[in-house]
Amino acid sequence: MxxxxxxxxxxxxxxxxxxxxxxxxxxxxxxxxxxxxxxxxxxxKAIEHQQKLITLRLEKRNKEMQTLSDEISKISSVDITVRVGAKRKLFGSVTNQNISHALKEKGFSIDKRKIDTDPIRALGSYKIRVKLTDKIIVPLTVNVLGDENDLQAIAEDEARDAKYAEKAKASTEEAPKTEEGEKANSES
Structure with missing residues (x-):
């Protein structure tokens, strides 16, 4: 049909x-x-008329999308703050919807289906594509940042673990010396 x-x-x-x-x-x-x-x-005839109207609509839409593309290109990056667990691993992941919400906060209403990326599961900087139309694709950098409170807690845990590791290393180094000393005393 x-x-x-x-x-x-x-x-x-x-x-x-x-x-x-x-x-x-x-x-x-x-x-x-x-x-x-x-x-x-x-x-x-109705088809031809509809096609003319649709062509005009498409031209207008393409101009709007090109303007939007230029505006998005000016910001170049979006920061997303997420909760972080041990070893700086994210709770969940950053998805298209999170990126769409971050863009909305900057004043851009972009549908999540137009954002081309896989779920992001680690802190860092990622290159994504925003596909406004088939021909207009805007590159964007997404910076995934950890929550300050979570990062501070992780740093404290790492410092505490390092302190315990030093104590454990010091105690294991002292233990063989005392055993060697006891062996020397028993031999004489």
Whole structure:
């Protein structure tokens, strides 16, 4: 069945395109959601008019996305603070939704599905891509930072562990000396 796309449909096409899809997909999914209309010979003039309107909408959208792309490029990085456990391992992970929320705090409303990254599970700096349209992709750096209180607690734990390790090392070094001294005394 040939259909005209009214909106962008993932894995199918962009608004204004004429696509050939399975009948069931069109009847059960696309038509009830008003994402498409059926393309037939009687509606050619309507199709041409719709395509002109859609082309104008796409041009306007591309200009808006290009402006948004330029604005996002200016910030270059986003900082996300997360809770951290032992060995500086994150509780959970940083996902597309966390990055979308951080961008929203900076004034950019970006859908989480437009952010291309795998879940981040460690502290550090990561390069991600924000796919505004098929042709407009913005690189962005995400800095994953640990919560100050958690990092301070980890530093205290590491200092305490180092102190205990030194005491344990000192006590193991003294123990063989006393045994050697006892052996020497028993031999004489």
């Amino acid at each position: 040939k259909v005209i796309l009214h909106k962008d449909v993932p894995n199918l096409g962009d608004a204004g395109e004429i696509k050939d899809v399975a009948d069931g997909y069109a009847r059960n999914f696309l038509l009830p959601r008003k994402l498409v209309s059926i393309a037939n010979a009687g509606s050619t």
